[in-house]
Amino acid sequence: GINAEYGGTQINRSMARTVYILFCAILALCVTGLDNGLGIRPQMGYSSWNDCSSNVTEARIKYIADALIRTGLAKLGYEYVNVDEGWLKSRDSNGNLVPDYEKFPSGMKALGDYIHAKGLKYGLYTSRGTCQCSTSQYSGPGSHGYEKQDAELMASWGMDYLKEDSCCGSQDHETAFADYARMRDALNATGRSIFFSLCGWNSWYAPVGYSLGNSWRISGDGQNWGALTTAINTMSTLTPYSRPGGWNDPDLLIGTGVGSYGPDRQSWYQTDLQSRSQFSMWCLFPAPLLISADILAVSNYAMETWSNSEAIAIHQDSGRHPEFPFQAQRFVGGDLSEHSGTNVWARALSDGGFALVFLNNNPNPATITCDNSCVIQMKYSLQTRLSVRDVWTHQNIGIVSGRVVAENVPGNGGCAMYRLSVVTE
Secondary structure: OOEEEEOOEEEEHHHHHHHHHHHHHHHHHHOOOOOOOOOOOOOEEEEOHHHHHHHOOHHHHHHHHHHHHHOOOHHHOOOEEEOOOOOEEEEOOOOOEEEOOOOOOOOHHHHHHHHHHOOOEEEEEEEOOOEOOOEOOEOOEOOOOOHHHHHHHHHHOOOOEEEEEOOOOOOOHHHHHHHHHHHHHHHHHOOOOOEEEEOOOOHHHHHHHHHHOOEEEOOOOOOEHHHHHHHHHHHOOOHHHOEOOEEEEOOOEOOOOOOOOOOOOOOOEOOHHHHHHHHHHHHHOOOOEEEOOOOOOOOHHHHHHHOOHHHHHHHHOOOOOOOOOOOOEEEEOOOOEOOEOEEEEEEEOOOOOEEEEEEEOOOOOEEEEEOHHHHHHOOOOOOOOEEEEEOOOOEEEEEEOOOEEEEEEOOOOEEEEEEEEEOOO
């Protein structure tokens, strides 16, 4: 490449131009940001995508809404019921969205009314391009050029949440930001508070995400533990960007796939053990908690995972900013592969304590240590006495100083999750 010299420093001109363009884009977008008062904590609820792919139906969504109430998940904060790709048939002669009435015979407003009557919130899906992402059994139009019209119509149906995908749109950064900004402004103009979830599958949304939406996808679809491991690695590079009102999104909560259906799901899902590790990490980050599974068909273990009130309390904790970032940090270990590596992740809590997750992708159980360096990164002295509570066994397991050890952490995507409190006596 061609280098320019400034102040004795070599600067790659191409890189400098990219940084300049990104700066200008951020500046322009921040002039009119998303101002809906939502996302003070990351969203919780259900999304249909990994549960039934594009074969989502009105009956399935009503079943899930009922299940959130019946299982008690709604009382724990799982409030959004989000209809992902598959509900839309076409546009009419006036350009208005036309639902697939074979799958949604009552129409989309009636479905929203049903969800609202349960005390829940109603989410819908579109894409910023000219078409939706499509499956082997489905295709539908996108919102490009119809942002205002689509936002107004979906808001009139009672939409509380919009996920906008990135298919059939330019992946040029400036174009992508402008596309999402148009929908952001269209949602603002409806006068309805609508949570805006960007689904652009790339980490380069994170630096500008807060000006565009309430959450933004940072990596590809989290279809299995390997993909979710990649998302965890990516999250380690994006710590500064998550904060109240806007959050890095490493994708949906998935289980084993029991009870789920739909096309193109050959490599989806994970073990119950990996699902618990995913949930532990997503609570720690914190990240959106959107279950994408048949809630009434999953194992008792999976239901215990998603309903752990101690883990959810960590997810909802306000943290200790500016002393520490709002998002968890990786204090021990480097990037994981699907089948190797260990990590210790930590997040400061508002009570002066910390939450830790010890993650093991090696094939065998392992002892994982938050060592002296790890403790110092939490800004404790090596003499500070810390009470340790196991979030999954719901037991206090002792008082330690200088290091925190998790023994016999299961392999192949297993974890331990601890909450630390400073002992003052």
